[in-house]
Amino acid sequence: MRGAxxxxxxxxxxxxxALPGVGPKTASRLTYYLLRAPEQLSLNLSEALRxxxxxxxxxxxxxxxxxxxxxxxxxxxxxxxxxxxxxxxxLDVLAIERTGSYDGVYHVLHGVIxxxxxxxxxxxxxxxxxxxxxxxxxxxxxATNPGxxxxxxxxxxxxxxTGQGVKITRLARGLPMGGDLEYVDVVTxxxxxxxxxxx
Numbered sequence: 299m300r301g302a303x304x305x306x307x308x309x310x311x312x313x314x315x316a317l318p319g320v321g322p323k324t325a326s327r328l329t330y331y332l333l334r335a336p337e338q339l340s341l342n343l344s345e346a347l348r349x350x351x352x353x354x355x356x357x358x359x360x361x362x363x364x365x366x367x368x369x370x371x372x373x374x375x376x377x378x379x380x381x382x383x384x385x386x387x388x389l390d391v392l393a394i395e396r397t398g399s400y401d402g403v404y405h406v407l408h409g410v411i412x413x414x415x416x417x418x419x420x421x422x423x424x425x426x427x428x429x430x431x432x433x434x435x436x437x438x439x440x441a442t443n444p445g446x447x448x449x450x451x452x453x454x455x456x457x458x459x460t461g462q463g464v465k466i467t468r469l470a471r472g473l474p475m476g477g478d479l480e481y482v483d484v485v486t487x488x489x490x491x492x493x494x495x496x497x
Contacts, residue, residue: 306327306370307333310327310329310332311329312325314321314328314329315375315387321470323409326333334497338381342459350369355367356371356406357369358405359372359403359406359409359430359483360372360405361405361406361408361423362391362404362406362424362431363374363388363473371391371404372403377401377402377414379401379402379403379434379435380402380434380435380436380437381401381402381403381435381436381437381438381439382402382403382404382405382424382426382427382430382431382435382437382438382439383400383403383405383434383437383439383441384403384404384405384407384440384441384442384455385404385405385406385407385441385442386406386407386409386410386441386442386443386448386451387406387407387408387409388406390406390441391406392402394441402437402439403432405423405426405427406423407422407423407424407427407437407442408422408423409421409422410422410442410447410448410450410451411450411451411454412445412447419454419458422451423456424455424458426458427455427458428458428459428462431464432460432462436464436465437464437465437466437467438459438464438465438466438467439467439469440452440455440456440466440468440469440482441468441469442455444471444485444486444489450497452468468481470492470493471486471489471490471493472486472489472493
């Protein structure tokens, strides 16, 4: 079996396998697809990866991924600069923007507190958030994901910002639209009951 797969093929399979959500079978399929595809597809992929790394940076204000710093959201004078949504990752900014219902700005932490993975508060952009809030910010919306790590990060942020005269809120949690109660986990149902609204 040794030598049956050329080294360049093996290297690309290993590179694809290192990506999140890509297992060995998917990595192999992608590699062999690129081998059969027109050469231009591989060249376009290679160039897109090169440009991705060389032409992007973190916004100096919110730490979102951008081409220019400050990013377009931070520079937008129509956005409410006094309201900051704190999110874990840049993809979370996209998720909130898709709703079309938020006109504030963002602060990207680039992770959550996770002692198991060796990630502490100093590894995140929490210190930068505290400096940013020191200005005329009125509200910080903690939009970390529900769960142990997201909740621990939210509590740490709350503690770090307490006493700065800013309103600190957390995204509401509850039942998904179209969901059946019988399939909802206990924690979600408990939080939905606690956060119920008057009709």
